[in-house]
Amino acid sequence: MGSSMLRLVLGLSVLSCVLVTSSAQTCRNQTFSNRVFATCRDLPQLTAYLHWTYDQASGRLEIAFKHAGITSTNRWVAWAINPRNTLDPAMIGAQALVAIPQSNGSPRAYASSITSTSTTLEEGAISYPLSGLSATFENNEVTIFATLTLPNGTTSFVHVWQDGPLSGTTPREHSHETSHQNSKEILDLLSGSSTQPTGNSRQRRRNTHGVLNAVSWGILMPTGAIIARYLKVFKSADPTWFYLHITCQASAYIVGVSGLGTGLKLGSDSEGVDYDTHRALGVCAVLEAQQGP
Template structure:
């Protein structure tokens, strides 16, 4: 029985592989060209067809990107000396709004490239392109550099703005549109995310800011609001509050700095709302640092104004911080589990805050009742929550 199941499983896998190969090979080109090798690339509905000529070290290829509308560009590239986007030697097809297709070559020298036409590091004697029923096909002949046959490859699609290529999205498929190709064996492999170290820095930027503005800042505010109601927590709650918020600010400044560096290294890629909120957060965080240095004594007549200022900026910082974390997650587009994990953290903090809020009011009301019973005139003493509540840090 086990052998039969094993045989059926092998047949099923074989049929899937054969079916996949037929889907790739069954495409009929308008020029009736036939290619000996065809691979379906792992993301972005793209396929690569080619014939390798060992006698002169050339490749006749067709790169096919499906589901493309007008006012888009597609590109396929070899990266001879590295991987990812920088250094890629690209074949580009620009699909204009009138349906015409402009093919050309472009050497990518940096992340802020606009894919301007330029010569490549190897010869491309033939290049043309067409769009047929939403399939953009780039035909080209490549003279493989240095007699090599195995290279890193990159492929992308992005919008056309004012007749020129615009920045492509940074979704998971776009970041994973990189791998290897061997023109002799016909094997392809998956690579890391597009951008390499740049993607690593984006992730670092995201983690730092999520931890600082999105988690530590709310925790510090909860300490200030809920611990100080307990008499035994004085003055420890204040120092705990300051320690958490100072840590959050320090980590947040590090995240803000990585964001500035990312912006300078990613010319042409702008996330205006995310950037503006980040700048506002840095300004608010800095104001809170000055608030600590300028804090009046509890009996100072200006203390109430300081309390209002400190609380207003604090809650605004928390709100903007959480908002910007979600905007950053939308930009990075990581696996859904990361967004779900952050939502889980927020739900946990909210649940804890709700319980502490109820318990705090229970203690406050009980304390007020006890103090009213002790004071015939209805006043309550200096140890009550009402007076302590006004002494925010």
């Protein structure tokens, strides 16, 4: 009896594993009525998939972009190509295909040229000839269909995909969680392979900006003040305390100015994003330090 029960449990376990594995969605088990695509790819973020057929001679690219997990009509979905061919930032300059689910089940599909990170995805012409743009919304999945004509000789491009909230019928800025920040890659149209960014230069600059200011205002400046406040009362520390105080304060100022410079550079590179309060506080801190006590 014990042996039979063990075999039954093992059998059910194997069957469960098979069922779970077979139910895992990949682009290869997705089909479309009256449409067949030559290549597909499971995109690494946001439960999204891209199907395409590409004729290099004519530049004709037929795509179906599928985004799962859209459980309501209060979210927009977009897939885009960035002709600037840059991953940092990948959104600025991207030529997007947008779908907004409607309560009647038929999404509104349109094109949008993205000019800033705070875009509301305004409808307009894009830089690629476009035809056959449509979208569907079924089983919590939005699918965008379109045919684009790419420039001669195109074999790869940077593409980006996103989803975000709606305010009424107007798209609002998407989340900045890691999955959204990393929903971009360089796609090889011929092989179907992709290249992920090896590093995010903007993120490195942000980290540098934060470290410089933390060292300046969080370590060096307070240390200089503590030395002046507590060591100068000891005659044996005179004039050593003064030189240490000056060294800390001067170093703090130099490092702080460097941090300000990286911050201003980040601000100038962030088209459409304003950090007015943060910038003003940083400038005031540097000016105050320059005036001295």
